[in-house]
Amino acid sequence: MPNYFITGGSGFIGRRVIERILTVDSTATIHALVREASQSRFTEMLADLPGSDRVTLVVGDLTAPGLGIDATSITDIDHVVHLGAIYDMAADADSQHAANVEGTSRVADFAVAHDALCHHISSIAVAGDHRGVYTEDDFDTCQGFPSPYHRTKFEAERVIREREGLRWRVFRPSVVVGDSRTGEMDKIDGPYYFFGQLALLGRLPSALRLPMPDLGMINMVPVDYVVNAIVALLDVEPDRSGLVFHLSDPQRRTITDMYNAIAPGLNAPKGFNVIPNRFVEPAIALSGVGPLRVGRDLVAAQQGIPPAILDTMSLPVDFRSEHTASVLHEHGICQPDLDDYGPRLWRYWAKNLDPRRNRRTDPRGPLVGKNVLITGGSTGIGKSTARMCVARGANVFIVARGADELDSAVAELNATASKKGIPPGRVVAYQCDITDSEAVNALVKTILAEHDHVDVLVNNAGRSIRRATLNSVDRLHDYQRVMAVNYFGAVNLILELLPHMVARQSGHIVNVTSIAVQSRGPRFGAYAASKAALEAFSDVTGTETLSDHVSFTNVRLPLVQTRMIAPTEAYDNQPGTWNVDKAASRVLDGILRRPQHINSTLGTIAEIGRRLTPALTTRVLHQEYLMFGESDAALGKSRS
Numbered sequence: 001m002p003n004y005f006i007t008g009g010s011g012f013i014g015r016r017v018i019e020r021i022l023t024v025d026s027t028a029t030i031h032a033l034v035r036e037a038s039q040s041r042f043t044e045m046l047a048d049l050p051g052s053d054r055v056t057l058v059v060g061d062l063t064a065p066g067l068g069i070d071a072t073s074i075t076d077i078d079h080v081v082h083l084g085a086i087y088d089m090a091a092d093a094d095s096q097h098a099a100n101v102e103g104t105s106r107v108a109d110f111a112v113a114h115d116a117l118c119h120h121i122s123s124i125a126v127a128g129d130h131r132g133v134y135t136e137d138d139f140d141t142c143q144g145f146p147s148p149y150h151r152t153k154f155e156a157e158r159v160i161r162e163r164e165g166l167r168w169r170v171f172r173p174s175v176v177v178g179d180s181r182t183g184e185m186d187k188i189d190g191p192y193y194f195f196g197q198l199a200l201l202g203r204l205p206s207a208l209r210l211p212m213p214d215l216g217m218i219n220m221v222p223v224d225y226v227v228n229a230i231v232a233l234l235d236v237e238p239d240r241s242g243l244v245f246h247l248s249d250p251q252r253r254t255i256t257d258m259y260n261a262i263a264p265g266l267n268a269p270k271g272f273n274v275i276p277n278r279f280v281e282p283a284i285a286l287s288g289v290g291p292l293r294v295g296r297d298l299v300a301a302q303q304g305i306p307p308a309i310l311d312t313m314s315l316p317v318d319f320r321s322e323h324t325a326s327v328l329h330e331h332g333i334c335q336p337d338l339d340d341y342g343p344r345l346w347r348y349w350a351k352n353l354d355p356r357r358n359r360r361t362d363p364r365g366p367l368v369g370k371n372v373l374i375t376g377g378s379t380g381i382g383k384s385t386a387r388m389c390v391a392r393g394a395n396v397f398i399v400a401r402g403a404d405e406l407d408s409a410v411a412e413l414n415a416t417a418s419k420k421g422i423p424p425g426r427v428v429a430y431q432c433d434i435t436d437s438e439a440v441n442a443l444v445k446t447i448l449a450e451h452d453h454v455d456v457l458v459n460n461a462g463r464s465i466r467r468a469t470l471n472s473v474d475r476l477h478d479y480q481r482v483m484a485v486n487y488f489g490a491v492n493l494i495l496e497l498l499p500h501m502v503a504r505q506s507g508h509i510v511n512v513t514s515i516a517v518q519s520r521g522p523r524f525g526a527y528a529a530s531k532a533a534l535e536a537f538s539d540v541t542g543t544e545t546l547s548d549h550v551s552f553t554n555v556r557l558p559l560v561q562t563r564m565i566a567p568t569e570a571y572d573n574q575p576g577t578w579n580v581d582k583a584a585s586r587v588l589d590g591i592l593r594r595p596q597h598i599n600s601t602l603g604t605i606a607e608i609g610r611r612l613t614p615a616l617t618t619r620v621l622h623q624e625y626l627m628f629g630e631s632d633a634a635l636g637k638s639r640s
Helices: 011-026 036-047 091-113 148-162 190-203 225-233 257-265 277-287 290-302 322-330 338-353 380-391 401-413 437-451 476-504 525-542 580-593 602-614 615-628
Strands: 002-007 029-034 055-059 079-082 117-121 130-132 167-171 173-178 209-213 221-222 243-247 272-273 317-319 373-375 393-401 427-431 456-459 507-514 550-557
Touching: 002 011, 002 091, 002 167, 011 029, 011 225, 029 036, 036 055, 055 322, 079 091, 091 117, 091 167, 091 525, 130 225, 130 373, 148 167, 148 507, 167 225, 173 190, 173 225, 190 257, 190 338, 190 615, 209 243, 221 225, 225 243, 243 322, 257 338, 257 373, 257 401, 272 525, 277 290, 373 380, 380 393, 380 580, 393 401, 393 437, 427 437, 437 476, 456 476, 476 507, 476 550, 476 615, 507 580, 525 550, 550 580
Parallel strands: 002 029, 002 079, 029 055, 079 117, 117 167, 130 317, 167 243, 173 221, 209 272, 373 393, 373 456, 393 427, 456 507, 507 550
Antiparallel strands: none
């Protein structure tokens, strides 16, 4: 009855190793070291795992002294399987050293203390920039290291080799990709970073043959092969220490070969090398030096590619695994052919990992299946916008303060007829005062829990006031109330949803603002300032989230026939006043087209006037101020 102590058990490889051990040996027991932050995820994984009653969860941390556990409470350990490490090449050097090197040292101490055989999962990265053949017998060949990740993997393996009293063996997988049977992968890593660019080639006729530069060699293995190999090799010659196993593809492949293997998955043309690597490699190296590197890294970051990946894109090493392959063949384990499973890797990525998957639109319409959150959605412009979105297949979440109006709006909107050939969306109401930050926090958590995501936020709820500044000198609360709704309420919602949208690499925020931002007409100091503040905040944030594909649109509406303007008698029969459907159509345009600003003709004229003839424009607006006095509402009188 072997007993295993496994680090990194919640990781992509680790949880599969645990499952495999439990499957092939019904007597095995496992102690799994898991960080506290990963505890709940690991527990959920165990819930559906046959034999999970033989797994004991041990909460600890590779970076903590003594692994953060009471080692004396764990007895009779036969094997230590060390999978825990930072595999992210973009992580900072100190974090990688703490986890990969110091953590390995603590694991080695634990194995010595328990007289257990330590199985250290290393990496092809130990070979660094070694050129030529690199076998299981090689370790230190005076190679250099193109990244902190490569160096820490080398130093970690050296810790294992040099630890006095430690019985050990080392496993060196090459680049680990998804499952050869399902394509499943846990995250974008390694070659997956370039799948988005390769997707563009899928637009070309598959019958073509593409001339390509020889970008160098790559060696990939599917995770199921790595897991099956590790578990099979745990008991090979159990009394021997110092064994090294290379888990790699025996077939040497160029990056073009890798592309050709996955090309059928995206129905793309295959390629052939026309520019030899001896010409390509110096050009790549030159791009990583001096000012060229700055430009290269900037472009890479905008494409979602960590710059560190570019320094290790190809492998100069000829990673040989003849001895390991021979041993595994005796156990009936063979390396799957990339040409067979490559298309499955692509299909899984496209469905589950492609950062653009959340930005794809349904062929039946751009709003079909999208989740749209609209504040002030129970009346006026908000309700009309919701109706237009529902008719186009969107799921709409309307938010307002009044419960009765929300119920009435939901009943009305859910009866909306959809466009021909488009499945109808549905409307769900949420009561919330957006000036209450705690209520907004709870609102967003509830919506995300119930509906998973929000594609579009429409900040429509607003408060208006028409009163001259001289008549407001003792009414600071007017300014505070307007800002509370028009600015802080909207900003609060944006702040709550922004991390969620960035994580999904998809999101759009539409602010219903006003022509007053452009014209800055009299008696609208409080209102115009609140809307201008929201626009400025959104414009700045939009420049920061461009690469995260979160965009902003400010829809600047003229006077609209809503109950907001009803108290002002000067607007009765006002020429140029829009009805709510016309205003909502502009908001819908912002949702669909996503321009930075949508203006009205009158607003554009006013803005041009302020820029080209500011003095004249100010005088014209002053005449308006003199001609039209305060409303009864502004003077505290009720309209008869």
